[in-house]
Amino acid sequence: MKPEKVITVVQATSILVSTIVGVGVLPLPLFAVTAAESGAPFATVVAMSIASVGLVIVTMLGMRFPKLTFPELSERIIGKWLAAPMTLLIIAFFAVLTALAAREFGTVVVTSVLKNTPIEVTVFVMLLLAALSARADVRSFSYMHMFYLPVVLVPALIIAGLSLKNSNLLYLMPIFGNRRPDFFGGVFTIAALFQGYFIMTTVIPFMRRPKKAMIASVFGMGIAGGLYLLLVVAVVAVFGPMETKNLLWPTLELAKTTALPANVLERLDAAFLSVWVTAVFTTLLSSYFLTVRNMNELLRLKDHKPFTFFMLPFVFLIAMLPENVLNLYQVIEIVGRIGLILTLLYPGALLLIAALRGLRGEAA
């Protein structure tokens, strides 16, 4: 199949940013302080570097085969019989990731805003919305991301910025943390929050100039990582590492303590939640899109639309599996770390083999 070349560098960047920034912003500071207490920003930076390595690998792989989608290029490199099961694993992984993100979203909404609404409804509606939107072609897909990106970024920056007036620099010191209770465990959990970067594999074949994919990657990771880092710094500086440990969704709590100047709005959590719904939506859209596109390419079909609703019941069922909120976060942690193997080590191995075998796709 010959992909149409429609995506510009700016669009690729915004897809990357709005895919990465998602439901994870809420518990992120909690993950970071459990890793390193006051060293939370440091842990975030380390996690970001790990994710950046993965992103660079994926981007280099995509640039090496600018016309091929990920399932196609992996077949080219390691052969059909090895690549197909791996692709299937990736499809399954992103289906699970979509499900977990939807479930996490539902949990937050049901706990803090719509307390009487059944969680099945919030989760299902969100998944339905993602499925409906994932039927779009690549062009509309990229427009959706570009359209929503400012809606996500600007308010998040405002909340983080305004909250800094209550901050206490002591809480960020020592920068490596007094104790590092579970440093690498925590770092991997945070790195897993960046896993949306895998969307680059789907984006690059559709880029007008795949040669510039690396620019999009660097900016995308810079913006998303910068936002994550800013939120961690703001939360820890305001609450202190010990209080952050007591909060299930510290970022939401931050929005709750932050008031607009002159008390225009005394608490920003309602505003923050509506923004965050958008952020979750774009993330779900991407991971859903990734799942169905990869399925489509694995089976060599013309159109990915039939899969969107076919997948819905499965994703929904997976989303409903975790028993409670604590169990949910256990599962998210485990799945996230397994995912690092799929999104970091597997493309790394592919790139290595491609380089050793001297394989290269024709230029776009």
Added chain:
Amino acid sequence: MRTLVTAILSVSALLLLTGCWDRLEIEERAVVLSIAIDAADPEVVEKESMVNSKNRKSEHSIPVPEGKTVRVTAQIAVPGRIPLGPGGSSGSGGSSGGGNPVWVLESYGYTIDEALQSMQQEVADRMFFGHLRVIVMSEEYARRGTGNLSDYLRRNPEVRRLAWLVVSKEEAAQYMRTAPQLERVPALYLLSTMDHAVQMGKYPMEPIGSFWIKMSSLGQEANLPYLELQEKNNVRLSGLAYFKGEKLVGVTQPLEVGLFMGLSGSEQGGYSSYVRIPDSEETAMFRVSNRRSKTRAYIKNGRPAVEVTVFLEGNLTEASDQGKGNLNTQEDLQKIGKDLSDRFSDRYVTFIRYMQKKESDIFGYGEYIRAHEPAYWNRHIRTKARWQSAFKDMDVKVNVTFDIRRVGQKAQ
């Protein structure tokens, strides 16, 4: 066909997205403005609690927390009776006038939640805590420990982190019933007491969120405003209630709140001090207008030590029997400023020493040690309990500079 399916799905999404399950008309909410927590008599609780003693006799009974009983008094806004805007009862409203704007209810239980549950049994509408602005707890309750209350409030997403938690000398329930002259809604009067204290530099801006942050910090103890009820239903902010862990251990003098604010460098100054005018028997009154402080924590002879520099700016507000003392030249003011600096540094040190004796580090010097001397902290401290005892033997040094800026609009 496919378009039809898509259309149906989109319409159903639209319908589902409205969140109908949580629709709650505003007049169907019982808006709780303020609650009071008191320690209760176990016998009364036994009778009033939803878990009665018969239930607890058998082996498979409902377990209740031992020895912890509370009385919760809530102030619920009565819709239509809250005066909107100025005017009050004197006219315009007509039908809305008259009657108490709030409804005060009380209930008992072993925990806060249980008491509120049993209160809900008496209220037709669902109680709503989104507008809860002031939580009063009695000193007696606070001395027993605040963990229960904090836990309940933290878990409830409706409660704001910007609500005030205050400690009362008397029974907290009284604060729900007082009807002060300036404001028809008692809760709002309490709220403006606190808000204005912050504006006038009488108390730092430390609502319940800051209380929780300090309580969780390893190198710091929490503090709360301490209120006292006066004769005519008026409320006096009369000190700082300080904690050790989750328990209240003591209360300071009202003026010591100013010392606390100076040491922590809260900018807006609001307290005054007497000083003797040099070469005379007269005294003058100076009001601090701005404060700033710098804290340096270090390790001296293997022990934590702290050096605080407090910068104060102030104005002359009153001289007793003026004319006899000399207050007319810059040199006089400088001399007095020097005198004030010495006195203040003495008072600051005394205050810190007093808090050290109580093992309550409300200044957060432990946090400075944790942040700046991590090696020492990691080797010797690490826990809150160990900091409490290390704080006791900490070496303290305070430097003060007091600059007098203005003398008001009176020459001579």
